[in-house]
Amino acid sequence: MSAVAARKTPEPVTADPEPAKCPVCKGTGEVSRTVHVGRKHRAVGQQTGLCLNCLGSGEAPAE
Numbered sequence: 001m002s003a004v005a006a007r008k009t010p011e012p013v014t015a016d017p018e019p020a021k022c023p024v025c026k027g028t029g030e031v032s033r034t035v036h037v038g039r040k041h042r043a044v045g046q047q048t049g050l051c052l053n054c055l056g057s058g059e060a061p062a063e
Protein backbone atom coordinates (compact mmCIF):
# COMPACT_ATOMS: atom_id res chain seq x y z
CA MET A 1 0.00 0.00 0.00
CA SER A 2 1.31 3.33 -0.88
CA ALA A 3 1.59 5.88 1.78
CA VAL A 4 -0.75 8.67 1.07
CA ALA A 5 0.59 12.00 1.98
CA ALA A 6 -1.44 13.36 4.76
CA ARG A 7 -2.91 16.51 3.49
CA LYS A 8 -4.40 18.85 5.90
CA THR A 9 -7.59 20.03 4.47
CA PRO A 10 -8.79 22.96 6.39
CA GLU A 11 -12.39 22.56 7.21
CA PRO A 12 -14.48 25.42 5.97
CA VAL A 13 -15.41 27.64 8.78
CA THR A 14 -19.10 27.91 8.71
CA ALA A 15 -20.18 31.33 9.63
CA ASP A 16 -22.45 30.77 12.52
CA PRO A 17 -22.36 33.90 14.56
CA GLU A 18 -23.64 33.17 17.97
CA PRO A 19 -25.45 36.15 19.34
CA ALA A 20 -23.82 37.50 22.41
CA LYS A 21 -25.98 37.25 25.44
CA CYS A 22 -26.96 40.35 27.22
CA PRO A 23 -24.71 40.68 30.25
CA VAL A 24 -27.43 42.29 32.28
CA CYS A 25 -30.15 39.70 32.00
CA LYS A 26 -27.95 36.77 31.03
CA GLY A 27 -29.91 36.30 27.88
CA THR A 28 -33.29 35.97 29.48
CA GLY A 29 -34.54 39.38 28.48
CA GLU A 30 -35.90 39.89 31.93
CA VAL A 31 -34.45 41.26 35.07
CA SER A 32 -35.80 40.82 38.55
CA ARG A 33 -35.87 43.78 40.75
CA THR A 34 -36.84 44.15 44.34
CA VAL A 35 -40.03 46.00 44.91
CA HIS A 36 -40.09 48.48 47.73
CA VAL A 37 -43.18 50.04 49.15
CA GLY A 38 -44.00 52.50 51.84
CA ARG A 39 -42.00 55.28 53.34
CA LYS A 40 -39.52 52.84 54.77
CA HIS A 41 -39.13 51.18 51.43
CA ARG A 42 -39.96 47.81 52.74
CA ALA A 43 -39.07 45.07 50.32
CA VAL A 44 -42.25 43.22 49.48
CA GLY A 45 -40.94 40.92 46.86
CA GLN A 46 -39.41 40.74 43.50
CA GLN A 47 -40.83 41.81 40.24
CA THR A 48 -39.72 40.74 36.86
CA GLY A 49 -39.28 43.49 34.42
CA LEU A 50 -38.08 43.98 30.94
CA CYS A 51 -34.36 44.25 30.60
CA LEU A 52 -33.65 47.76 29.51
CA ASN A 53 -30.25 46.86 28.20
CA CYS A 54 -31.43 44.56 25.46
CA LEU A 55 -35.09 45.55 25.54
CA GLY A 56 -36.16 42.02 26.22
CA SER A 57 -34.38 40.37 23.34
CA GLY A 58 -31.81 38.68 25.53
CA GLU A 59 -29.08 39.50 23.10
CA ALA A 60 -26.41 42.03 23.68
CA PRO A 61 -27.24 45.07 21.61
CA ALA A 62 -24.91 45.56 18.71
CA GLU A 63 -22.70 48.54 18.92
Ligand SMILES: [Zn+2]
Nearest residue numbers: 022025051054
Ligand atom coordinates in the same frame (compact mmCIF):
# COMPACT_ATOMS: atom_id res chain seq x y z
ZN1 LIG B 1 -30.85 42.10 28.70
